Amino acid sequence: MEIGRLSAVIAIGVFALVLSLRFGACEANRGPGNFILDAQNFPTLEDGLLKFAPVASGPVAMAPDSKSPLILAAKRTRRPDVLNKFKIYGGGWDITNKHYWASVGFTGAAGFILAILWFFSFGLALGFRHCCSWRIGVKDKGSSRTQYACFVLLLVFTCAASTGCILLTVGQDDFHGEVLDTLSFVVNQSDFTVQILRNVTDFLSFAKTINVEEVYLPSDVQNEIDKLNIDLNNAANTLSDKTNESSEKIRSVIDTVRCVLIVVAAVMLILAVIGFVLAVLGYKHAMYIFIMSGWLLVAVTFALCGGFVILNSAVGDTCTAMDQWVEYPQAETALSNILPCVDEKTTNRTLYQSKDVIQRLVNIVNIVIWTTANSNSQSQSNSYFYNQSGPLMPPLCSPYDSHLRPRQCDPYEVSFGNASMVWQNYTCEVSEAGSCISPGRITPDIYTELVAAVNVSYALDHYAPLLLSLQDCNFVRETFNSITTFYCPNLEHGLKLVNLGLAFISTGVMLCLILWIVYANRLRRREEVFVTTxxxxxxxxxxxxxxxxxxxxxxxxxxxxxxxxxxxxxxxxxxxxxxxxxxxxxxxxxxxxxxxxxxxxxxxxxxxxxxxxxxxxxxxxxxxxxxxxxxxxxxxxxxxxxxxxxxxxxxxxxxxxxxx
Missing domain, CATH: 3.30.40.10 (Zinc/RING finger domain, C3HC4 (zinc finger))
Structure with missing residues (x-):
């Protein structure tokens, strides 16, 4: 299980961040106090959330299968289960199931078994050689072809080990870069998600203070805003803290793995090359030191190879599971408990509430426009008269009708996107008493209050679809789709290079060790002839x-x-x-x-x-x-x-x- 957990930190770490984010995008640039909004004040989906996603929306689950159980990565995860008497595991991808991790661990068992067998068998051989004078070697009186063949084999095995070191260096660099790129993408999604939550909180808090000519939001709406702001702030803070903590842990693990692989590649390259030179030149005693070092390092490389095979299996399973879940996000899968998506009924209720708040704010704005700004009554009893004059001010367009269904704006209405620009033309200059001294329908103070109300309406109208997508997993699906399309292939390619490099290194150095012993034995026999006591x-x-x-x-x-x-x-x-x-x-x-x-x-x-x-x-x-x-x-x-x-x-x- 420890090996499985280590693999989970690397392979599932990025995935776990995505689960915690639920959706994301690039951070919106909004300065403090800048509440005059139009279409350019908000980041577009193409530049933010869906920067890497296809233009078309993600595939929707087929109706007959949307609620049926779905085993993720079923074919890929059919492996022997060590904890279940080596029976074939059929539960699919499920990071909460210990039997899944047992089946993943089985994929790297060969590397660990080879490491153990090599460590003890070669150690016993060295012990027999030392205690019983058992040895193998090339006879001095033998054919020169045999000695030449040994030299050629030693050269080939040394080149194989050197090639493995190069592959390991290239593979670890690719893997390290791809993991950091994937992590940066997910952290970027998280940062934008946090910013959206904070923006919504700011706009809702500001909505409480809206006072357009003594017209406020109802008290019950303000109470609901307070409750919602508490939840949004807690969610934003938790998400930000967990993202930073998880990303730092993943970076630390990835950097440590990179250092280990670089050290292994460098040490094994030096060991193979210098060992070859010592064998050719005949430095017997130095060769014994390299033989002992190589014995231990080969066992380490075999174990590393097994560990990275496990990691490769976990990453491949996760990518396959995400890709299948993208097609059927509403199906009952292993992700259902980790990433529950809200059903259609709940989503519609949230959308209804958002539309209702927007409709209320638009009504407040239009009431002020019709009863105050466009009023021409000059009676002393009219407290809203401030010498307004000129063309009538256009009302604000509500995107929904009385039944909260989408509607088209009338020609005389202004939309959320251009209301602030149009109404600025209806602002008059005021005297010290607050009355208009130039043609205009609203004073600068009323203009600011109206624009503030429009800002909140625009923000809710803009962020409501994003928040709803957070609930129904649309943005999670798009994020998963981006990861499986742009990052998973490169991650798997880097892991394959690392595994191939480790296999070349361990096999090449292992065979070099055998030939080093042959050369050492030949040198020892020569010493027995020429330096006899x-x-x-x-x-x-x-x-x-x-x-x-x-x-x-x-x-x-x-x-x-x-x-x-x-x-x-x-x-x-x-x-x-x-x-x-x-x-x-x-x-x-x-x-x-x-x-x-x-x-x-x-x-x-x-x-x-x-x-x-x-x-x-x-x-x-x-x-x-x-x-x-x-x-x-x-x-x-x-x-x-x-x-x-x-x-x-x-x-x-x-x-x-x-x-x-």
Whole structure:
């Protein structure tokens, strides 16, 4: 589960932010106190929310399937479930289900198993080599083609490891960049969402203060605005805090992963290249250090490969799930509990309330226009007369009729977008007493009050569809559509490069380690020949000058029919016991005749003089020889003598080298 949670931080982190945002876009630029609105004061959907989305609206769920259960990424997530006796998991994408994470973790099990097997098997091999002198290598007397083949293989494996380091570097850079781009896109959506919520809160709060010629919003409406503002402020603050906290955590994890991959790529490249150079140049002791380091690092790369396979599976599952949910947002899926979308009835009720508030504000504005601005009564009882005159001021167009259905504006009405510009032409200059001293229907103070009411109406009319889309998941669908279209392919491509690079590195360095050991063993045998210690000389000579039967120096060596050489007394005692087989090979002898080996006898005497060993002369017993049967120059005798002379000569030269 820990591996699954780590994958969730990276693969689902961005997705979780989207779920918390519910929709988003770019931040609206509105300075404080700037309440004169027109169509240019608000960000358009094309420049903000749907900057990356297709022009056409997202596909709508088919009616027959809209409420039916839908398993997200069903085909992709059919994997063995480790927690359920390796049965095939069929629950689809569901980040709240531990069995889903168990099936995702199974995809990377091969990497972790290889890491464990490699760590223990190679460790045991090194232990056997150290304790039991077990070794493999290229024989010095072997064919030069074999040594050349080993060199070529080592070069190929080193190049493979180097290629993997390059792929890992490129892949991690692509993956890191795509994750940050996706995160920036989602955070941008969050920031704009927060700004919209704060804008709506500001406009609703300002609506409470609207006073157009002593005409206010009803008290019950003002109370509802207070309650709504509290909820909107809490939602905006929570969303902003959670977004910043989550984005910082994701950035920290992604940066850490990037550093780890860069270090692995650099260290493995240095290890492979320097190890190749040391193997070719023959630095045995330095190679042992690199062999131990490579043993541990290969296990680490195998484990990393398994971890990134899990991450790749989680990202792919999430992208597939988002893509399928975009087509059927109202279906019952694993996203239903995380991202519940409001049904059509609730959405219509919210829209009705928004339209009702807009209609009330428009009525307040038009009442003031018809009863005050366009009034020509000059009676003293008319408290709203301030010497207004000139053409009648056009009323404000309500986008809805009395039944709150959309309507077209009449030619004499002004819309929310141009009301402030048109009404400015009907503003008069006023005296110190507040009366118009120039033609006009409204004073600057009344103009400001009217425009403030229009601002709130325009804001509600502009933001209501966005807030409704927040409820019915339209903008979440558009955001998911943007992520799956523009970001998921690049994320998966970067992860594949990382996995491919890790596979090349681990396999290449693993094979390089085996060949490094081969080269180290060959160098060790060379040292045994050219740098032999005095104690090793004795062991070396024992094989040539000591009798296999008596385990003593062969002062009177004889060679039997099989070509083996023994001390005369020992072999005669062997024959006396009616044994007609070779003591060493067990081969049945054709006869028991033997011939003196004078060459070896001379070597034994030289060795005794060299080692200052005093020996008694052999007894002058009758020699049981048949020279005519096994001539001293026969093939067996000659070969045996040649091998002994070569071995002993090599030992004597080593002794001279040591004494020098």
């Amino acid at each position: 005095p104690s090793e000389v004795k062991v070396f000579v024992e094989k040539s000058l000591w009798c296999p039967i008596s385990l003593d120096l062969m002062l009177d060596p004889v060679t039997i029919s099989t070509g083996q050489t023994y001390d005369r007394e020992s072999i005669l005692r062997w024959f006396k016991d009616v044994l007609d087989t070779c003591p060493v090979t067990g081969e049945k002898l054709k006869h028991t005749n033997s011939v003196p080996n004078s060459s070896l006898q001379k070597l034994v005497r030289d060795f005794c003089i060299l080692k200052k060993i005093s020996v008694a002369e052999p007894s002058n017993k009758k020699k049981h020889d048949l020279g005519k049967t096994l001539h001293p120059q026969s093939l067996a005798a000659v070969e045996a003598t040649r091998m002994i002379v070569l071995d002993f000569g090599k030992a004597i030269s080593v002794k001279g080298f040591i004494d020098a």
